[in-house]
Amino acid sequence: MKNLHPVIKIKSFATGKSVKISEKTLEKTQMATEFFSDIGNMAIFIKEIFKETFSRDFEFKEFLRQCYEIGNKSLPLIAITGAIMGVVLTIQSRPALEDFGAVTMLPGMVAISIIREIGPVITALILAGKIGSGMGAELGSMKVSEQIDAMEVSATNPMRYLVVTRVLAATFMVPILVLFADGLGLFGSWVGVNIKGDVSIVLFLSQAFSSVEFIDFFPALVKSFFFGSVIGIVGCYKGYNAGRGTESVGVAANSAVVLSSLLVIVVDLIAVQITDMIL
Amino acid sequence: MKNLQKEPVPTISMEEKPGRKMIEIIGLKKGFNNQEVLKDISLQLFSGENLVVLGKSGSGKSVLIQCIIRLLVPDAGSIEVLGKDVNSLNRYELDELRKKIGFLFQSGALYDSMTVKQNLEFPLRRIRKHLTEKEIKEKVNEVLENVGLADALDKMPSQLSGGMRKRISLARTIVIDPSIMLYDEPTTGLDPVTSDEISALINEVQKKYKTSSIIITHDIECAKATADRIMMLQDGEVYLEGNINDFENSTDPIIKSFFK
Numbered sequence A: 001m002k003n004l005h006p007v008i009k010i011k012s013f014a015t016g017k018s019v020k021i022s023e024k025t026l027e028k029t030q031m032a033t034e035f036f037s038d039i040g041n042m043a044i045f046i047k048e049i050f051k052e053t054f055s056r057d058f059e060f061k062e063f064l065r066q067c068y069e070i071g072n073k074s075l076p077l078i079a080i081t082g083a084i085m086g087v088v089l090t091i092q093s094r095p096a097l098e099d100f101g102a103v104t105m106l107p108g109m110v111a112i113s114i115i116r117e118i119g120p121v122i123t124a125l126i127l128a129g130k131i132g133s134g135m136g137a138e139l140g141s142m143k144v145s146e147q148i149d150a151m152e153v154s155a156t157n158p159m160r161y162l163v164v165t166r167v168l169a170a171t172f173m174v175p176i177l178v179l180f181a182d183g184l185g186l187f188g189s190w191v192g193v194n195i196k197g198d199v200s201i202v203l204f205l206s207q208a209f210s211s212v213e214f215i216d217f218f219p220a221l222v223k224s225f226f227f228g229s230v231i232g233i234v235g236c237y238k239g240y241n242a243g244r245g246t247e248s249v250g251v252a253a254n255s256a257v258v259l260s261s262l263l264v265i266v267v268d269l270i271a272v273q274i275t276d277m278i279l
Numbered sequence B: 001m002k003n004l005q006k007e008p009v010p011t012i013s014m015e016e017k018p019g020r021k022m023i024e025i026i027g028l029k030k031g032f033n034n035q036e037v038l039k040d041i042s043l044q045l046f047s048g049e050n051l052v053v054l055g056k057s058g059s060g061k062s063v064l065i066q067c068i069i070r071l072l073v074p075d076a077g078s079i080e081v082l083g084k085d086v087n088s089l090n091r092y093e094l095d096e097l098r099k100k101i102g103f104l105f106q107s108g109a110l111y112d113s114m115t116v117k118q119n120l121e122f123p124l125r126r127i128r129k130h131l132t133e134k135e136i137k138e139k140v141n142e143v144l145e146n147v148g149l150a151d152a153l154d155k156m157p158s159q160l161s162g163g164m165r166k167r168i169s170l171a172r173t174i175v176i177d178p179s180i181m182l183y184d185e186p187t188t189g190l191d192p193v194t195s196d197e198i199s200a201l202i203n204e205v206q207k208k209y210k211t212s213s214i215i216i217t218h219d220i221e222c223a224k225a226t227a228d229r230i231m232m233l234q235d236g237e238v239y240l241e242g243n244i245n246d247f248e249n250s251t252d253p254i255i256k257s258f259f260k
């Protein structure tokens, strides 16, 4: 058989004999090692964040500024996505319900999907792209240009000033933005219903909320908090631990988006399991 | 031509006896991965003096002063700053010590997201917490005038030229009245005229605020203009230490290549 990958000889730790492995294997091993050390370092990072969050001098002003930044910057994006999501979901669901002659169920069904799942997850994914990459790039470039060191020598704990404020701001703002997206999603859905029918907003809402209960809101809200902290932590971690060259800023921003999007989905999976078990 | 050679500084701060050790480093060692950068460095900085550290690019000069302020932790050796062992301090004690040290970064390290004014206020508000708004304003204006950029107050760092950035970061460093200054290549990348101005500023700071300074550079003109004492690093060790005459009259090829 043809040898596809170049082979390298290395000395085995255990036996001292030299063994042959392909370059590809070696690369995979390195990737795995990096992945696991990344997780380990992130655990230490989270521990550090907790420690600094409950320290005496909380940077309240900076925290408010970050909340404002996150909210202000993402609001239009979230609004448009939320509304379109509602319209599309309604149009797509209509034929299926029509087959059963259950078009009156349309608002309720769409409301449940938006509030339980689509609202939080789509919002979180968009924010992972928007604020995750923003934090990765901002902290990354601060790291590369020694601004974080400059804070450090100004007797300011950058972990407290930069990281804790951002993580908490993301944790608080993401659920708020999710609620906002839910609201606009419902509005979009009302518009969607009215494309082929004539339903007043009052009737629409009463139809929608006849199927939605508190039990639908609560888990979604809790998981949005987790989405927010995941986005904040990953964005800050990647930026704060950027390498020394300018290219590492791009790497930090990019990997922040990839990892936080992935983790949002994973957290969602876990959250669904837990909700399912409890309720 | 203007003689850049520095006149000796006659008086040193009243309460600080001349000869008091501000910084003492013994047997400092620092490496990264497999690369040994500093092998065995010992140095002392005395009260009121300007110590110039020379060395070619990559010889570990920046690493040396980053160890002094514990941005990097050395592999071995002891560093005492103002009588305190830097590496055994806790976070609070370290912050207290750092409040007395000014650090001029090689890259300037101005905060991109803040205006010049906010950049200067940042260390003031965090280190001199008791100052009133009026005092902060006065202090900011004073240092900006010292560096000759009083009108740059509301500019963003991205709107400044390289030389202006250097001067603003110098202003941000001296705004807290540090008793020790660490300059990392204050004149690199600047034209000769601006370099001379920065060198003059360094001497002014020394006189006006009675600071003791370590000046890292490979700019000989700056070294001549500011040094009370010079030290040269080579291969991670101290190659020669002395005053400017010792260096200029040296027949050693490595030193001659610097001072040609």
Ligand SMILES: Nc1ncnc2c1ncn2[C@@H]1O[C@H](COP(=O)(O)OP(=O)(O)OP(=O)(O)O)[C@@H](O)[C@H]1O
Pocket: B032, B037, B055, B056, B057, B058, B059, B060, B061, B062, B063, B064, B106, B185, B218
């Ligand atoms: N944080 C770090 N991680 C890994 N290597 C580093 C780090 N800091 C410095 N080095 C390495 O240490 C060596 C000395 O770097 P340093 O920045 O001290 O040089 P320098 O004398 O200041 O040079 P220059 O005059 O160009 O500024 C370089 O080879 C550099 O790659």
Ligand SMILES: [Mg+2]
Pocket: B061, B062, B063, B106, B184, B185
């Ligand atoms: Mg350097």
